[in-house]
């Protein structure tokens with residue numbers, strides 16, 4: 001059994017860290033707000049007062065934070081992980097952040113003889129609870145192999161993708177497919193509703209053919225009944241699309257469709273729905289079309 005540290009106990013981090021405990025590992029946790037720490041302590045975890053302390057008390061440290069500046073602050077900031085690392089410790093960033101940031105942090109930790117992996121995930125909160133996440137990993141292969149027993153507590157499909165940054169680049173490819181698919185689902189349901197069809201029946205029929213997708217099956221019904229409870233927050237999709245806009249610029253890859261979704265998601269967040277699930281994107285299309293998607297009674 002290993003000593004594992006976990007930083008960032010939000011929608012994803014909380015169920016992921018619980019799975020580490022359930023597999024019998026020693027767990028030390030740290031988070032910005034206190035409530036999720038107390039919840040994990042009740043289940044047997046120990047609380048740390050800083051990322052530095054998490055590093056001092058762990059052999060593996062998992063991060064599940066919102067964005068690049070958050071990861072930078074936790075790893076390199078005052079009282080950060082870097083102040084508590086020692087030779088051979090493995091830091092695994094499972095947040096979705098910029099691949100260029102990951103490459104930079106990995107190099108700084110390498111100089112301290114510590115390993116750093118970027119290991120973002122796909123699959124939302126249900127997959128985090130069930131331990132069936134897809135995990136895409138970049139960084140030193142020996143660190144990946146040593147981390148497998150920890151990653152296997154949280155994920156089912158775990159893939160080594162290459163050097164530092166490769167995990168995040170893979171995740172960005174995933175986010176292109178996710179965001180365009182989400183827009184497609186919203187447009188299909190809007191058209192279905194405006195044409196007088198039952199949108200729930202359309203989800204069933206399209207979902208049994210070539211138009212089937214995770215977004216359609218999981219978010220389609222929520223779009224129809226207007227359940228905007230977050231699995232994946234709109235503000236985080238906006239962040240991913242911002243990273244994609246930067247990467248598109250740096251690599252010289254045109255992302256026409258993805259940048260269209262970026263503009264729509266920016267409007268969504270400006271409308272105050274950033275903490276809602278990404279399925280709330282339907283509200284922007286409803287405003288533009290002056291039509292509200294509803295279920296047939």
Ligand SMILES: NC(=O)c1ccc[n+]([C@@H]2O[C@H](COP(=O)([O-])OP(=O)(O)OC[C@H]3O[C@@H](n4cnc5c(N)ncnc54)[C@H](OP(=O)(O)O)[C@@H]3O)[C@@H](O)[C@H]2O)c1
Pocket residue numbers: 007008009010011012013030031032033036064065066067070073074094095096097121122123124125231232233236237
């Ligand atoms: N949700 C999904 O379906 C999903 C799926 C795949 C990947 N992701 C990615 O996974 C990451 C986390 O997503 P999430 O949905 O779990 O986000 P979330 O619910 O917003 O949780 C983020 C957590 O990080 C904590 N945090 C933020 N800044 C911190 C700091 N400086 N120090 C310590 N803790 C800090 C927050 O603390 P507070 O309690 O104070 O807010 C919160 O507990 C994001 O990069 C997201 O894009 C999410």
